[in-house]
Amino acid sequence: MALTSRLTEGAFVSSRQGAWGELAHLSQRAADVGLRRLAPADLARLSPGYRDACADLAHARAARYSAPLVEQLELLAAQAHSTLYAARRGQAARVREAFAAFPRAVRRRKGAVALAALLFFAPLAFGLLASLSDPTFAFKVAPEAMLRQLSEAYARGFDEGRRGGEGALMAGFYVNNNVGIALRCFATGIFGGLGSAFYLFQNGLSIGAILGYVISQGAGANIGVFIIGHGSFELGAIVLAGGAGLSMGWSIVSPGEKTRLHSLQDTSKDVVVIVAGAAAMLLVAALLEGFWSGSSLPAEVKLVFGGAMFALVSAYLVLAGRARAEGAP
Amino acid sequence: MGTHALPPLDTDVAVETPEHIVFRHRVAGPARRALAHALDLVICYGVVIAVALVVALAVVGGAGLGGAISDSAGLGIGLLLVLLFAAQWIYFAAWEGLLGATPGKMAAGIRVVTTDGRPVGPPQAALRNLLRAADLMPVGYVVGLASMLLSHRFQRLGDRAAATMVIIVPRAPRGFVAPIWPPPQPDEIAAMPADVLFDPEERAALELFLRRRAALPASRANELARLVVGPISRRFAFAVADPVRTLALLYDRAQHAGRDEAPRSAKRGARWR
Known part of the structure; x- marks a missing residue:
């Protein structure tokens, strides 16, 4: 058998030990304080040190040195590898990037988003018309007692406003419930898009039916004023999350020239941005719904504000991040 | 591969770096991951229950004073609902995005890495934990478990979509062979x-x-x-x-x-x- 090296293990270890110690120290420091805050001299030594350790590891494996030595080198190289390949950019740059990346990702998926809007708003319109013509239709999607209570509450109007505690409670409820629904609507899209389609349809239908019922009981103006403030964020976000789920599901059903797994990975990396944006929109919606929509402000103010928010959200999704995308080489 | 004398176990995953060094990672199986998950659930819902007790005490205490009962109760319950949301959707993604492992995973000695063996970033951590909602369907992670059993890396759906895997954190190397004593005659x-x-x-x-x-x-x-x-x-x-x-x-x-x-x-x- 040809031995690849004539260096004994002991001699090898004693000649290289200093370098290994230094690399271990450097990568530990980089892991502790972050790569960016490492002194330039240390940073310059980290990468060559890692490559040397890789060479040493390859040598130790080829020369059949003892398992503990190889393990030690593997651990050392793995630690340095994790540090070197984990470089992250500054937080401020990431936030600015995300702000533009969200509407861009939405526009890239506009087909799926349009389908999601159809799957949501068509049942919503159907539910609305059905319970307008026959209010008992709404009892099929929600319990009668709850609906009666709801329409009485809206009939009373918002002149008393909400007390601070009640606003916080409702905001908490909306965060837990609505954001949860939107995220679940996205996640279940992995089953070929069926889960997303189901959640979109179900939520559209029940929102439409409840809306129709409340209007049929004569509280239409009040619920309209209530919804308009946060509606563009809330309904928009559910559609976007559903659209992201549909994209993810479709990427498995029809992967094109990629494998199904690669298609899924590429698409979901892209659409997770949409989901994060939708979740942020829903947090805004929850705060508005808890503290603004139920407040005792005059209806005119709420209408104007709601219209402005609708314009803002639409403009953001349609226009934001465009110039740079086109200017980019 | 000289030093890997024994054929690798089928729970090992080989990852080659750009430097052409092959690392072997031991992927964590369902049992160890279930243990880590149970620990995380205890932590999450322990905090929720502790806050619930504080809120309940505050409400009972406030009732004696009269007045702002519903304000403090509303605030407390609102906070609780936000915490419940965080336990379900934020806790896992935040820990894994920042440190690569939740406290439960750290205690169980496992860590999330990409299938290239690199540390996970926030987007991957978010994606794999969003899809938890699909993995735990219809009940008790049945979908996730089925996906893990059909994967040679024990990946649940979230892991597949985010291209991640859960590995067992390598321990410090074992001791060396002591020199012969007394020395060879x-x-x-x-x-x-x-x-x-x-x-x-x-x-x-x-x-x-x-x-x-x-x-x-x-x-x-x-x-x-x-x-x-x-x-x-x-x-x-x-x-x-x-x-x-x-x-x-x-x-x-x-x-x-x-x-x-x-x-x-x-x-x-x-x-x-």
């Missing part, structure tokens, strides 16, 4: 064959045994050594009275044979070969 060196070659399995087994030697009672070490010393000493036509020492001497020579600067035990009068 001239007559032993003279009697040893010049060329000792073990195949990789034999070498790994000997190494394991010799590393454990210090921890074993002498009689047990002898008993174990006697199981294998017969065929080995016949092959190399070498034996001393003590079977453990026989194995140690042969291993020592196999390790150092043919190297420059080898210790005395590896040389025999004239230069080898």
